Amino acid sequence: MLAALHSLGGNVVPFDLFNVMSSDRSGTSEYPSPIMTTKELPVCYANGDRPMGREEALGESTTDMFADLSLTENEKGLSEKYLKERQVAIDRFSGWTEQDQVDFVKVLIRHMCHDQHGQIDAFLKPILQRDFISLLPERLARYVLSYLDARWLLSSEMVSRSWRRVIAHGKLWRRLIERSVATDAVWKGIVEKRGWQKFLFISKECAHTLVHHELGYDRAAIERLRGSVESLETQHHFYRNLYPRIYKDIESLKSNWHNGRHVLSRITCHSEPSRGVYCLQYDDEKIISGLRDHTIKIWQRDTLQCSQTLRGHTGSVLCLQYDDRVIISGSSDTTVRVWDVHTGELLHTLLHHVEAVLHLRFQNGIMVTCSKDRSIAVWDMVSPREINVRRVLVAHRAAVNVVDFDNKYIVSASGDRTIKVWSTDSCEFVRTLIGHRRGIACLQYHDRLVVSGSSDNTIRLWDIEIGTCLKILEGHEQLVRCIRFDSKRIVSGAYDGRIKVWDLQAALNPRCPPESICLLTLMEHTGRVFRLQFDEFQIVSSSHDDTILIWDFLDPRPGVPLGQVDQSVNLNPQPLAAMAAAAVPAPANDNASDNEEDDMEFAAAGGGGGNAPDRAERNAAVDDERAERHVGMRNANSGAEGNNFDQQPNA
Template sequence: MDQNDGLRNDRSSADRSFAREISYPRISKEGSSSNFSTFGSGDENSNEAILNSKEEAMDTSEEPFSPGLTGRELPSAERMVAMMHLSETAPSPTKDITRRLSQLGGGDTARFPGDFADIFLRFDHLGEEQQIQFAQELLLRMNQFQHGEINSYLKPLLKRDFISLLSNLGLHVLAEKILFKLDASSLRAAERVCHDWSRVVAEGQLWRKLIENNVRTDPLWRGIGTRRGWIRNLFRKYPLPQLGDTYYRQLYPIITRDIDTTERNWKLGNFALHKINCRSENSKGVYCLQYDDEKIISGLRDNTIKVWDRNNLQCSQILTGHTGSVLCLQYDERIIVSGSSDSTVRVWDIARGEMLNTLVHHCEAVLHVRFQNGMMVTCSKDRSIAVWDMLSPKDIALRRVLVGHRAAVNVVDFDDKYIVSASGDRTIKVWSTSSCEFVRTLQGHKRGIACLQYKERLIASGSSDNTIRLWDIECGACLRVLEGHEELVRCIRFDNKRIVSGAYDGKIKIWDLQAALNPLSLASSLCVKTLVEHTGRVFRLQFDEFQIVSSSHDDTILIWDFFNNSVVTLPQSAASGRSSTRIDGDNQPMALLAEPLAR
């Protein structure tokens, strides 16, 4: 078997793309290549021809041409002459590549009469499509024996090592682009084809580029790179010279082992547990939280907001000002916005801990707050939803009040298209973000809805009927009902792989989201793991690819670490470290639910 055959299937899409970019030269009967097709009038040499084809070039299983397959009349001589007079047509963009490929061997045109030179020249100046049409016209004039002879010359031509060919011609960039289309296993196999292929991979730093591409597109890769420290070696304008192709080739399987270990830990429930004790004289529960790599910010029933250092799990800052329990909060790089049972929304400077603004609008407890892109939405026990324009932390103006729920509005979420709200009246309502007009109501829960997350077309909601429901926001259909919690489902989050929910039964459940969206999946297979460590109601949780952070009525914050924290030796002497980058499980501002709940 040709050593390139093993890669043919993996390279198929890349080959087809390449075939569109390049005109293949002909191989003569002696094995040399030429940029011309050879034809005659009946002697032995007249049986030699090469089809300069783009679309059929990569199909080595093509049968010999047969006139009986066409069903067309033979073209007139005038038509062939007319085609040859199209030589003034501008050459295709790939003519330069074709010319450079033809330098590897020349066709023997001296054996033809002198006037054939003009025909060859005109053929060379035709566009690619016209060259194909011209060759097809010639094939129609040949018999089956001649077709078989041509086919015998096509087969080795189509199996030629075009990667080495491009590399030897100095077209390294094109060769690298072709091999960059391969996945990791195919790239590793390509390196073993021959020295030229291995050199293209190494000089093109294709392993580094493959890792960079995965980091761009997959948050799990990005998170592991941040935690292991190797991400700082990527995306440099001038790659570090001491980190060559060997380093990245050895790094790749280390990364995939980290990924496999992390995914296995999620499935098996293997984690390292870290606890923050928030107990104080007046504390009776941690109602809300949000975190990043450096800190956890929590809202407590003792009316305070506390900031916890992730390195030592100690309280580093306390914000005071609310006169009631802090029921919800969200922060970004500059500010914290909090809502309280004192009916106010307060804005804080995250660096200095100073209160910047107090918004007084709702007449009862503020149960949820969300803000992003200059817009904020709050909801309240007073059954209303307030939409705000945020020009700055001190310049926040009420835009619109949305009414329609018949009980406390426990949670809101929004994006550029929809605002979604859930209430103790058992309904979810959808509103237009731009116009603030009502769109539709989603019904199905049998008791009040306590929590909700909305992203793209999917809504996940949890209720005091102990169930979780998945909804399609565009049509309002309930896609799946998840059962398993024994009490009110108080908090819920999801990403593209899993759903994580917390309930008043003190349990946190991990669900397989993709299985839940598959109507053929059995209900018994949807819950992957149940985590039981809290001794009280679970009020709030947030998660990313590596951890869950949860808070409870038991005055604790628990960090469930599913990442493999064992020592990993990186290739060569690359330092392992931890960058300070913010983690946000769904890359959206966090929305938080608070006590009390209307049932």
């Protein structure tokens, strides 16, 4: 396709789509328009042809190209004698083979002067460089041009009137935006957050009405223009101008993540005297949080107000997850409870673990829970009211703090400093990942990558298939309590009150210097960070300081309500670091009692003392692992051992 553009009368050159935009004739806008002036036209012309204006054809149509061939012989002033002799030569020429004809023409050309070569070149160019788009049926022409990206589509508009008509009448700018929204989560998110989704994936009648209404046309004008060429042109300009607005937001979003510019919204939970928000999950409409005061609170995203409180647990709500049907929560009261996500009704209470339920995950009819009792339970979810234990996995020698799984592996981490991998289908033990020097508080697993955070203040990246530690990230000053990652970033929260954003691709590159991996340090919490979740646009975090913070990295449009906006900042790490250090409690001793803080049930220490285990201890752990291959599972009816979460592994 691109080669075809180059083959036209001039070499159409792609250009910076947004640096060359000028104002549209329809009026000024806060966003630039991609319509260009003649002086800005990024097209090079061959043979010294004069540049044409924007409304003129940059490459002549096929009919115009062959206009010279329609001239009669008399108009050219040729002699009768020449015409007769030429006809004899043509008759003789026609009797030769094609190869002989080509050879003869080559010989003739060699006998000509340079000026004659130029005339022949000018004659051949329009024959060889046909406007193939103009020769195609319009439906096929639209199909061909629909494969172009934005820069080439804008260039193609300026090739000729016929190309521009194909692009405008084919609604190719709208189709390009819709294709980007359908395949790219960032595009989809921005369109939804800005309210532009109403202009996409709709019928041509709806598009006509909505676009003209958005541009200020009254009802009579909208009906009068329906189905007209003017309507098509108006929609063409609207969607062509919408594309750079979305693109500008994407570039701004990248810059904000890089520079730490955000809008901060704050929810204060008012859960005194039992302060602390241990877990959360959010979507576009709500945030659901689990608190130390034994409640689950649901907050509306638009108002940041609590819309519902679920009561039933008799201990701290340490973990939760929800989908479009249920909320499932785990507590220090040893129970797992199932709630209706719409009504808040308690549907089911699961009694299995004998100590605090520290973490849970569910998907595709399977749930996995882990506990301070050192066990992992795998459940089959038939319905919200019918959830049964399938297997119980026992191999860890301290509290199991976190689990994650997919259709291949279950991954668990413990205060015993190890990460263990199990088969999801068979629940058989697979391998142990060894490397952390103290208890492991958090992890996430996706594809082959496991990212874990520990009481040794480090983050480790692992290849789950071979059990190798790929990278160690250092920067937090206290226990790394929560961690999430996507294809671009790792975001971690720690007991030092800080949230750090890391470049995942840089972390996976062994040649990347360590100082370039940490992109941001966010310091607004005045207590330990317990849980966080993030997407392309925001981080939502919770803390022992009884707050939920929403860090929004997408620039809001002027005039759009922001809820309870706290502040917009360009981070200055030094003064904020001093403020955070003064506010965050001193590091807790690894063997702190449960009465000091419910969160210590997460077995953050898992080893006491802070020193790396010696070789004998590590060898003993490996020997124990081999033994656990044979005795690592017990049936669902056997009891769990209730050992203290901070008990050190036996050497």
